[in-house]
Amino acid sequence: MHIGNQTIHFENPPSILECSATVGPKEKEGPLGNQFDKTVDDAFFGEKTWEKAEIKFAQANVDNLMEKANLDLSNMDYIFSGDLMNQCIASSFAFRSSNIPYYGLFNACATFAEGLGIAALFISSGNANNCLVSTSSHFCGAEKQFRFPLELGTQRPDYSQWTVTGCGSTIVTSQNVGPYITYITTGKIVDMGITDTNNMGSAMAAAAADTIYNHFKDTGKDLDYYDLIVTGDLGYRGTDLMNDLLKKNGMDIAHIHTDCGKLIYDSENQKDTLAGGSGAGCSSTVFSSLIYKRLKDLSLNKVLFISTGALMSPISSQQGESIPGIAHAVAIETEVN
Amino acid sequence: MHIGNQTIHFENPPSILECSATVGPKEKEGPLGNQFDKTVDDAFFGEKTWEKAEIKFAQANVDNLMEKANLDLSNMDYIFSGDLMNQCIASSFAFRSSNIPYYGLFNACATFAEGLGIAALFISSGNANNCLVSTSSHFCGAEKQFRFPLELGTQRPDYSQWTVTGCGSTIVTSQNVGPYITYITTGKIVDMGITDTNNMGSAMAAAAADTIYNHFKDTGKDLDYYDLIVTGDLGYRGTDLMNDLLKKNGMDIAHIHTDCGKLIYDSENQKDTLAGGSGAGCSSTVFSSLIYKRLKDLSLNKVLFISTGALMSPISSQQGESIPGIAHAVAIETEVN
Numbered sequence: 001m002h003i004g005n006q007t008i009h010f011e012n013p014p015s016i017l018e019c020s021a022t023v024g025p026k027e028k029e030g031p032l033g034n035q036f037d038k039t040v041d042d043a044f045f046g047e048k049t050w051e052k053a054e055i056k057f058a059q060a061n062v063d064n065l066m067e068k069a070n071l072d073l074s075n076m077d078y079i080f081s082g083d084l085m086n087q088c089i090a091s092s093f094a095f096r097s098s099n100i101p102y103y104g105l106f107n108a109c110a111t112f113a114e115g116l117g118i119a120a121l122f123i124s125s126g127n128a129n130n131c132l133v134s135t136s137s138h139f140c141g142a143e144k145q146f147r148f149p150l151e152l153g154t155q156r157p158d159y160s161q162w163t164v165t166g167c168g169s170t171i172v173t174s175q176n177v178g179p180y181i182t183y184i185t186t187g188k189i190v191d192m193g194i195t196d197t198n199n200m201g202s203a204m205a206a207a208a209a210d211t212i213y214n215h216f217k218d219t220g221k222d223l224d225y226y227d228l229i230v231t232g233d234l235g236y237r238g239t240d241l242m243n244d245l246l247k248k249n250g251m252d253i254a255h256i257h258t259d260c261g262k263l264i265y266d267s268e269n270q271k272d273t274l275a276g277g278s279g280a281g282c283s284s285t286v287f288s289s290l291i292y293k294r295l296k297d298l299s300l301n302k303v304l305f306i307s308t309g310a311l312m313s314p315i316s317s318q319q320g321e322s323i324p325g326i327a328h329a330v331a332i333e334t335e336v337n
Numbered sequence: 338m339h340i341g342n343q344t345i346h347f348e349n350p351p352s353i354l355e356c357s358a359t360v361g362p363k364e365k366e367g368p369l370g371n372q373f374d375k376t377v378d379d380a381f382f383g384e385k386t387w388e389k390a391e392i393k394f395a396q397a398n399v400d401n402l403m404e405k406a407n408l409d410l411s412n413m414d415y416i417f418s419g420d421l422m423n424q425c426i427a428s429s430f431a432f433r434s435s436n437i438p439y440y441g442l443f444n445a446c447a448t449f450a451e452g453l454g455i456a457a458l459f460i461s462s463g464n465a466n467n468c469l470v471s472t473s474s475h476f477c478g479a480e481k482q483f484r485f486p487l488e489l490g491t492q493r494p495d496y497s498q499w500t501v502t503g504c505g506s507t508i509v510t511s512q513n514v515g516p517y518i519t520y521i522t523t524g525k526i527v528d529m530g531i532t533d534t535n536n537m538g539s540a541m542a543a544a545a546a547d548t549i550y551n552h553f554k555d556t557g558k559d560l561d562y563y564d565l566i567v568t569g570d571l572g573y574r575g576t577d578l579m580n581d582l583l584k585k586n587g588m589d590i591a592h593i594h595t596d597c598g599k600l601i602y603d604s605e606n607q608k609d610t611l612a613g614g615s616g617a618g619c620s621s622t623v624f625s626s627l628i629y630k631r632l633k634d635l636s637l638n639k640v641l642f643i644s645t646g647a648l649m650s651p652i653s654s655q656q657g658e659s660i661p662g663i664a665h666a667v668a669i670e671t672e673v674n
Contacts, residue, residue, distance in 0.1 A: 087443070
């Protein structure tokens with residue numbers, strides 16, 4: 001049921017059946033290193049290019065997900081997938097032999113929550129039993145494409161973020177197993193006028209604030225309803241800015257908020273990660289490991305999960321355009337009335 | 338209701354409320370020149386870059402669509418949009434001031450039918466009243482990005498296609514006005530092993546054949562059920578190949594089939610369009626003009642519309658990968674039982 005302006009309430013809520021996250025060496029060394037299903041020490045993953053490596057991260061992770069769920073890819077009714085590479089080739093090539101109906105999505109680093117939301121609608125409307133949602137990113141491929149080839153050794157400003165190398169994948173199911181996707185709040189594009197492509201967190205902060213604000217407005221829930229509000233990849237700078245923006249609108253969520261981009265790296269001992277993690281693989285790997293495990297062991301029961309994306313390209317930035325942001329929210333709860 | 342492996346039947350089918358198509362000079366000179374809502378003689382559309390021009394095509398077309406429908410963008414519950422530019426910036430920038438929940442999609446030139454299908458599900462499940470579906474492409478931007486800058490004057494092989502400059506946009510609605518979206522058949526990724534990025538039509542032909550084959554298998558309909566089966570942008574080469582593939586599987590649809598890429602240019606008098614039109618704007622502009630008008634005046638009553646996409650990037654092709662194809666089918670009928 002559509003409520004308010006941007007929110008859908010699933011009265012017959014789909015469940016999250018299983019998750020898997022496979023990450024690279026930097027993520028292995030970080031605070032969540034032992035939370036991930038698989039870690040790969042070689043960022044090339046045995047391939048010759050970063051692009052082929054990202055495809056392999058996605059394939060290996062989905063293979064692991066199916067094994068964990070005791071299912072086969074052929075049990076999926078739909079695949080919803082996307083990534084940051086031009087024309088989303090990590091996803092298209094990862095699933096080109098899948099033989100499963102495929103929806104390619106692109107909302108940059110917000111694609112994972114976009115996919116969870118659309119998959120939830122396919123399930124709740126009775127049109128699918130199992131949907132695979134998967135997004136990935138790769139630090140080396142992203143730097144090469146969006147900023148500078150790593151070989152140049154370009155110095156990065158302290159507000160820049162580190163793109164997560166990895167893939168997070170989730171099965172959304174009609175089985176009544178929980179945790180449940182109870183609400184989705186679909187984000188609008190919000191542009192703060194930021195033009196510095198290193199400053200992703202700030203560019204996405206207003207979109208995150210807008211979606212969170214409207215989620216509470218649409219649902220009428222109290223601010224303390226959720227155990228945790230977790231954004232995708234605002235990092236340190238973006239988180240502060242989002243909290244400021246929400247406070248100005250009368251909402252203080254700082255005490256129950258964290259950000260996947262802050263969780264995934266150790267800002268003390270991994271100083272080159274600077275303002276924190278980012279990338280389409282950031283929110284998907286943290287959700288598919290830490291967050292999902294906490295929901296399964298009931299140490300978290302009500303989570304508002306918001307993937308955040310910056311919708312620019314190198315071309316748009318070179319042509320002087322600012323960076324539009326977007327954020328999609330998914331409410332996940334261990335019990336439903 | 339999900340039927341067969343890939344198809345959803347909308348028992349409470351959404352309608353197409355209104356369409357608009359805005360195209361460039363080449364399309365104006367073609368056989369459908371007088372079918373489009375607006376034609377723009379300047380491929381730059383008064384902008385300084387091809388990218389900004391494509392954004393303007395999308396904005397101008399959606400403005401025209403809203404005027405035709407006597408609606409405002411604020412009456413849309415969701416926007417589903419995508420294009421061919423890296424990171425889909427034509428769409429993100431066209432709608433960055435829309436203030437409407439936004440789902441970015443990417444299935445290359447198959448994005449329009451992808452959007453129609455997901456929008457139809459949002460409507461039919463009671464979660465939206467009006468959804469905007471819009472896709473665009475630009476010949477000059479696409480050549481620059483996927484092949485060679487135009488200024489090089491590179492000769493193109495005779496099986497290459499001409500990317501449509503333009504935007505096609507449609508409002509899918511819960512109003513019971515018809516024509517109706519009765520079925521969608523979601524495509525799987527199909528890779529024929531073609532590696533020549535000029536040979537898009539052939540790369541997509543097997544995907545189109547696969548989706549059409551499975552649509553009839555899933556629905557159990559007779560081959561002569563539809564007045565017209567219209568693919569997105571296979572062009573001359575791809576159409577022949579698709580028909581051959583279907584014939585090998587016992588399906589002869591050549592007599593009721595045409596292709597938007599064949600319809601949009603005059604192969605005799607526009608010889609540089611070679612094997613026909615392509616691009617995310619090809620199927621969307623032809624659907625939003627000719628096909629929609631024929632459905633409205635009841636000269637067509639049952640149409641199976643299939644957008645076709647090639648899911649490669651310049652990087653994947655440079656790295657020796659073949660070109661995966663995808664095709665999504667949407668059945669549109671003027672009457673429902």
